[in-house]
Amino acid sequence: MSKEAGKKAAADAAISYIKPGEILGVGTGSTVNMFIDAIVPLRDRIPGAVSSSEASTERLQGHGFKVLDLNEVESIGVYIDGADESDAGLNLIKGGGAALTREKIIAAVAETFVCIADESKIVDVLGNFPLPVEVIPMARNYVARELRALGGDPVWREDCVTDNGNHILDVKGLQITDPKGLETAINGIVGVVTNGLFAERGADVLILGRGDGSVKNLGRDR
Numbered sequence: 001m002s003k004e005a006g007k008k009a010a011a012d013a014a015i016s017y018i019k020p021g022e023i024l025g026v027g028t029g030s031t032v033n034m035f036i037d038a039i040v041p042l043r044d045r046i047p048g049a050v051s052s053s054e055a056s057t058e059r060l061q062g063h064g065f066k067v068l069d070l071n072e073v074e075s076i077g078v079y080i081d082g083a084d085e086s087d088a089g090l091n092l093i094k095g096g097g098a099a100l101t102r103e104k105i106i107a108a109v110a111e112t113f114v115c116i117a118d119e120s121k122i123v124d125v126l127g128n129f130p131l132p133v134e135v136i137p138m139a140r141n142y143v144a145r146e147l148r149a150l151g152g153d154p155v156w157r158e159d160c161v162t163d164n165g166n167h168i169l170d171v172k173g174l175q176i177t178d179p180k181g182l183e184t185a186i187n188g189i190v191g192v193v194t195n196g197l198f199a200e201r202g203a204d205v206l207i208l209g210r211g212d213g214s215v216k217n218l219g220r221d222r
């Protein structure tokens with residue numbers, strides 16, 4: 001229950017980062033769902049949104065927001081999304097909802113990436129949450145062997161096909177002390193689409209919501 005209150009507090013606090021008149025980037029997950037529901041009163045001031053998943057697109061459209069293809073858009077001012085873990089440097093693990101590739105693309109385009117999460121998501125060292133890796137289906141077993149060689153224990157998320165038609169390997173057993181290095185190494189394996197480490201392009205701001213409804217903002221200059 002208090003986690004839900006923390007998510008809601010973070011989602012509400014993210015509203016102040018929206019720049020009226022600009023295209024908004026919208027991520028995926030239960031925290032983002034709260035954010036989408038919270039911005040309905042601002043609909044007339046948001047000309048359009050770019051969404052990281054079919055689920056968020058459906059929710060946005062259900063509330064009457066215009067959802068744009070990224071290829072129609074020159075720039076995105078702010079991208080709001082959740083995370084599965086963050087360290088103090090705002091390096092993230094994302095992809096628990098299997099939307100990591102589209103999320104990483106929108107984060108790359110956005111001027112500012114605001115991450116929203118309940119305070120349980122902040123950790124000293126990333127890796128307790130299994131790291132999602134999106135793979136081309138025919139490469140799944142090859143990529144799994146390569147991930148084992150990097151020290152991880154990959155598990156195929158068998159009930160999941162991503163919005164891009166790919167598979168997910170969740171890599172357990174990692175203590176990620178070099179997030180940028182590991183992000184690059186995994187993305188270098190042939191057959192990997194991308195992995196859920198957001199370190200090369202981490203968050204600019206992390207809003208952590210607490211169970212009592214208060215928030216704590218962490219931020220960094222890019």
Ligand code: 5RP
Pocket residue numbers: 027028029030031032081082083084093094095096097098099100103
């Ligand atoms: C989806 C994600 C989500 O942002 C992440 O899983 C957090 O979700 P939630 O807000 O439900 O805890 O990366 O791919």
